Amino acid sequence: MEGNMRLSLKVWRQSNTDAAGGFEDYKLDNVSPDMSFLEMFDVLNEQLIEEGKEPVAFDHDCREGICGMCSMYINGRPHGPLRGVTTCQLHMRSFKDGDTIVVEPWRAQAFPVIKDLVVDRDAFDRVISAGGFVSVNTGNAQDANSLPIAKEAADDAFAAAACIGCGACVAACKNASAMLFVSAKISQLALLPQGQAERSIRAEKMVAQMDAEGFGACTNTGACSAECPKEISLENIARMNREYIGAKFSSSAV
Amino acid sequence: MSWFSQTLTSSIGKKLLMALTGLFLISFLVIHATINAMIFYNDGGETFSHWGHFMGTNPIIRTLEIGLVAGFLIHIIDGLMLWKSNRDARPVKYAVNNAAANSTWYSRSMGLLGTLLLIFLVIHTSHFWIPNRSNQFATGEELNLYQMMLETFQNPVVVLIYVLGCVSLFWHLLHGFKSAFQSLGLNHVKYNGAISFVGTAFSIIVPILFALMPISIYLGWVK
Numbered sequence: 001m002e003g004n005m006r007l008s009l010k011v012w013r014q015s016n017t018d019a020a021g022g023f024e025d026y027k028l029d030n031v032s033p034d035m036s037f038l039e040m041f042d043v044l045n046e047q048l049i050e051e052g053k054e055p056v057a058f059d060h061d062c063r064e065g066i067c068g069m070c071s072m073y074i075n076g077r078p079h080g081p082l083r084g085v086t087t088c089q090l091h092m093r094s095f096k097d098g099d100t101i102v103v104e105p106w107r108a109q110a111f112p113v114i115k116d117l118v119v120d121r122d123a124f125d126r127v128i129s130a131g132g133f134v135s136v137n138t139g140n141a142q143d144a145n146s147l148p149i150a151k152e153a154a155d156d157a158f159a160a161a162a163c164i165g166c167g168a169c170v171a172a173c174k175n176a177s178a179m180l181f182v183s184a185k186i187s188q189l190a191l192l193p194q195g196q197a198e199r200s201i202r203a204e205k206m207v208a209q210m211d212a213e214g215f216g217a218c219t220n221t222g223a224c225s226a227e228c229p230k231e232i233s234l235e236n237i238a239r240m241n242r243e244y245i246g247a248k249f250s251s252s253a254v
Numbered sequence: 255m256s257w258f259s260q261t262l263t264s265s266i267g268k269k270l271l272m273a274l275t276g277l278f279l280i281s282f283l284v285i286h287a288t289i290n291a292m293i294f295y296n297d298g299g300e301t302f303s304h305w306g307h308f309m310g311t312n313p314i315i316r317t318l319e320i321g322l323v324a325g326f327l328i329h330i331i332d333g334l335m336l337w338k339s340n341r342d343a344r345p346v347k348y349a350v351n352n353a354a355a356n357s358t359w360y361s362r363s364m365g366l367l368g369t370l371l372l373i374f375l376v377i378h379t380s381h382f383w384i385p386n387r388s389n390q391f392a393t394g395e396e397l398n399l400y401q402m403m404l405e406t407f408q409n410p411v412v413v414l415i416y417v418l419g420c421v422s423l424f425w426h427l428l429h430g431f432k433s434a435f436q437s438l439g440l441n442h443v444k445y446n447g448a449i450s451f452v453g454t455a456f457s458i459i460v461p462i463l464f465a466l467m468p469i470s471i472y473l474g475w476v477k
Binding site (some may be wrong): 006013023073075076077081102104107108109110152172174175176177179207208210211214215216217218219220221222223226234235237238239240241242244245247248254 | 256260261264265266267268270300336339340342343344345346347348349350352353355356357358361362364400429432433436437438439440441
């Protein structure tokens with residue numbers, strides 16, 4: 001079709017966690033600029049299946065930018081060249097006819113490659129399990145307005161809660177640090193009255209788990225926030241530092 | 255491990271130590287630059303030597319100097335430990351990495367800049383601080399630091415090393431000053447502008463002031 005693009009792809013292929021991986025070159029001749037990046041991969045995979053080859057494994061689910069499943073390190077940036085979007089919302093019009101696109105999985109000690117572009121992000125789940133929740137007795141939900149919450153606190157908590165846990169922050173960080181993710185999860189609860197009961201133990205346990213998973217420390221380069229599809233603010237990392245240091249020096253947990 | 259050492263060896267605790275020692279070393283730079291700038295009186299080193307003598311002999315300053323050495327050591331050792339653990343966090347590197355799209359090169363190069371500064375520090379202390387303190391220890395007498403400066407900075411290679419040290423200091427401070435506040439959790443809309451302004455101004459003024467010292471002596475402006 002007129003206006004369609006020819007693209008060269010260099011895609012990381014790795015059959016399992018322990019296998020050595022490498023780049024494979026692919027050519028696509030008829031890519032619509034209106035396709036999403038993942039749809040372009042669907043086309044590639046159909047082509048590979050027709051050729052009797054193994055399709056490229058990649059993570060995806062909602063394809064509307066809210067589930068946090070898609071990943072892909074595209075031309076040296078997580079989720080590709082645009083700011084504030086996930087790979088599923090990146091469209092081929094962001095590339096030019098004749099481009100070569102290099103696609104790699106997230107690279108981090110804590111995110112081992114499962115296959116091709118799919119990485120194991122269970123480390124995030126274990127950090128959440130360590131304290132990223134509120135313990136409440138079940139029963140009828142309270143009236144929505146029974147707890148007064150300042151507008152600013154509600155806004156900041158909401159902005160932190162926008163984190164979809166995709167791991168782009170870890171992928172972008174030169175230290176593969178998970179501080180933006182963990183700080184968003186600590187912040188969304190620390191800012192609200194419901195989060196107060198477990199506030200210090202949460203900060204202590206989530207940071208301890210983050211360290212145990214082998215994520216790096218923070219150099220405050222700001223790469224995480226710049227690449228975050230939900231544009232989570234660095235203020236959350238400062239808040240986590242306050243929460244953690246404050247908890248460590250004042251909590252009753254010895 | 256006690257809660258205290260657990261805290262200081264955690265990822266956030268290591269950054270807390272880097273920030274506290276970094277700001278302490280910044281406060282040292284203020285004193286160091288101010289006293290050394292006395293050479294610009296161009297009075298044959300009279301004012302400089304007066305304050306140099308005070309700094310070298312005052313018991314409170316000498317006690318604080320132990321803290322200064324400790325501050326340097328903690329900042330260096332902690333920095334190396336962070337460099338190691340941060341490197342281990344990504345064993346397989348990216349084939350293509352466009353880091354320039356999301357961060358500044360100098361914020362990503364604090365370890366490299368710090369290493370250059372460490373090399374400079376070894377050269378610099380072996381020029382002045384170590385011989386002077388060894389002589390004080392051995393004979394109880396201070397060396398004539400002003401005369402030593404005039405002699406040391408006749409060598410253009412030494413002057414170049416000092417200027418390069420100041421360039422490394424500029425980039426290290428440009429990120430480090432602001433980064434320290436973020437690590438301490440001090441990120442607030444009311445103060446961020448001031449921190450950024452003071453940080454940038456400090457990073458420019460102090461290295462230029464330091465660099466002017468060997469240059470002025472080499473060019474004979476200060477005698």
